[in-house]
Amino acid sequence: MTDHHEMTPTTVKDFLLALLGGLAAPLLAISMIVGLVVSIQARQTDSNPADVSDQEVRERIQPIGNSVAIDPNKPHIDMTGEQVYTEVCSACHGSGALGSPKFKDTAAWGKRITQGYDTLLLHAFNGIRKMPPRGGEPDLTDLEVARAMVYMANAGGAKFEAVLQKEVEPTAAELARGKTVYAENCANCHDTGVTGAQKLTDPAWAGLIKQGKDYLYTAAIKGTFGGPAKGGNDQLSDADAKVAVDYMVNEAKAALAKAPAAAAKK
Known part of the structure; x- marks a missing residue:
């Protein structure tokens, strides 16, 4: 004898639930796609004014370096x-940046x-506080530094003259004594450059010499x-x-003088 099963009739409620269930996945996918497109467009929107954007583009396309031809034989x-x-000082002294005395500010100067x-010139040579x-x-050069300092100081009320005191050259006897002291106290580092000491042939001496003997002493x-x-010798x-x-x-100085000739010969 065959069993007979009757299907439960579909109600309107069942039909609506089935319809909503079928649409849920496509609607979710569509909403995610729309959200993604909106976010991409938002990131591509330029929030900067036109002139700022133009400046940023110009900076990005600037060449990495500039080739400048300098004639080494041209006298300085x-x-x-x-x-x-x-060219150099107005970057700070023009506005008083970093606590520097502003140009023509008589109170500050x-x-x-x-x-x-002499003190101001020493500060200009060696730097002071935030000034390098x-x-x-x-x-x-020393004279250029002195002239710039005098130019600013005189604009602030001074009556200086840009003059340099010529350093006294050591005698042959003093150099001989210096060589002995160097060998006994300084050579361990300065002959090899250990601990960052400048070897006597190091081009960095050019900058140190410009600081003046008093500074080096x-x-x-x-x-x-x-x-x-004192080289570790109290x-x-x-x-x-x-x-x-x-x-x-x-x-x-002797090594620096030989360097250009050696480079030219090479």
């Missing part, structure tokens, strides 16, 4: 104080002018550049430390 002509100020020409040595331009006696005071006299500096500077 020192710039005037005004020229040095315009007055406090410094009272310290005297030589205003951050190591290629400036102080560095040798008190210790700086990562080296110990018993060494200040006078011997100075003649050692004289010897090193003399040797470094």
